[in-house]
Amino acid sequence: MANIMIQRGSKGEYVFYLPKRDLEDGIVSMEFDTPEKWGGEIKLNNGGCYYIEPQPAPARLPISLRAKRLDAAE
């Protein structure tokens, strides 16, 4: 489990930030992206894949979360 931060990029897309690895990357896809259910498997631009517990969509971004690494790039 790693602490991550999800924020909005300049074009309104989700951006993933992992401070420990200094990894900042765009999110290509998020499994659930509705107001009631949000999260699940997220795929990054660099090919990495993380999992955040599905939850109601946060009121505002950025938000710090715990994420599980499913498949890291490199």
Next chain:
Amino acid sequence: MSALTREESEALIQEVLEVYPEKAKKDRAKHLAVNDKSIEQSKKCITSNRKSLPGVMTIRGCAYAGSKGVVWGPIKDMIHISHGPVGCGQYSRAGRRNYYVGTTGVNTFGTMNFTSDFQEKDIVFGGDKKLAKVMVEIEGLFPLNKGISIQSECPIGLIGDDIEAVAKKTAVETGKPVVPVRCEGFRGVSQSLGHHIANDAIRDWVLPRREGKAFEGTPYDVAVIGDYNIGGDAWSSRILLEEMGLRVVAQWSGDGTIAEMEKTPYVKVNLIHCYRSMNYIARHMEEKYNIPWMEYNFFGPTKVAESLRAIAALFDDKIKEGAERVIAKYQPLMQAVIDKYKPRLQGKRVMLYVGGLRPRHVIGAYEDLGMEVVGTGYEFGHGDDYDRTIKDMGNATLLYDDVTGFEFEEFVKRVKPDLVGSGIKEKFIFQKMGVPFRQMHSWDYSGPYHGYDGFAIFARDMDMTLNNPCWGKMQAPWLKKAEPEEAKKAA
């Protein structure tokens, strides 16, 4: 000499790597690259923020340097105790030239060194008692201090002292903030982790102190973050922001005070100059207090104008007009500077190797003077720094991460830049090689270089160094070839 082509640059890197043993060669190869503007992500071409190889001459610092020297040190009305043996604090004392206003030793303490001066018995029996005693003495001798930070040196972490407990106890006794910072030098690969630890300490111990208290704000409140006022940099930046109608609530941390930092959660925008050392706290404030942040660049008139407009775009028309007014006011002054120095500096080539933001931020200032940056690198940059750098650098220029002494010398010998910009450790090597050199950490005891006023000084300093007559006197007179007879007769 014209610039190297891509093939030549690549061949040069290979040639430099040739001297290393197989394993070291493989490792170093990842840190050297030829710039390609088309690459989106830097990690495809360069690796950064990795442990330096044992045995090479690295130019990096430690976590203590990042915390005490960079982030905490410039906060002028706090006393920063270098907790541990005396050397770490004494040899870095006042070396960074963070200017401040105040009476040193009375209400400001920036250039003083406070240390708990560990001895053998403190290592054996623990130094907590001594630390508590030091803080009592400080309260007696310097009653106008506004707080204390405890900057740990290596032994504190090794012997496992509980500085947090001492800090909490003393804070209750004195009623002032006492901040323990776990920035032992052995943490991390460079000073970069020290910045992060220092940011985390500010987040946990400083920012919550004024939560819920009244603050008389305006819609134009901003904080200048990551400007350490080296040679007065923050002052020459601040006047521009104030002139365009903004109110600068806090300076982090050059000429800054703890009260300013506590008030930062009330500002409207955080303006980040040194992204590397302060982005952590900006991200935290964005999440917790909903304060947007943006990076700006105050080196050279082109970038200053660009940044002023970008900052103004976040505010209403009054500020936008203010920005245009400031730009229009300084434009003729800057044109005069460029007219004076550009003919003397046009076409000169520069190689840089500095720390957090300058390897990419000063490129614009050099370009304003008609100079070209042909190589750049970070001591402790991360991937996101290189992402930003690739766009600013020309194609086929050299990028070097955590460059070793040997590599840097070889690059300079082959690329033959007209100017090298780096730190004091590199200065005399290159000057003895006959290459003009400017210190780009401390501005060679000059400055400020930020803002419009700073650019005039920057241009003068570059001219003074590059066109100094001493560079024509590198050969002893008796070693010079005799002038041909005809030439003498003609004269």
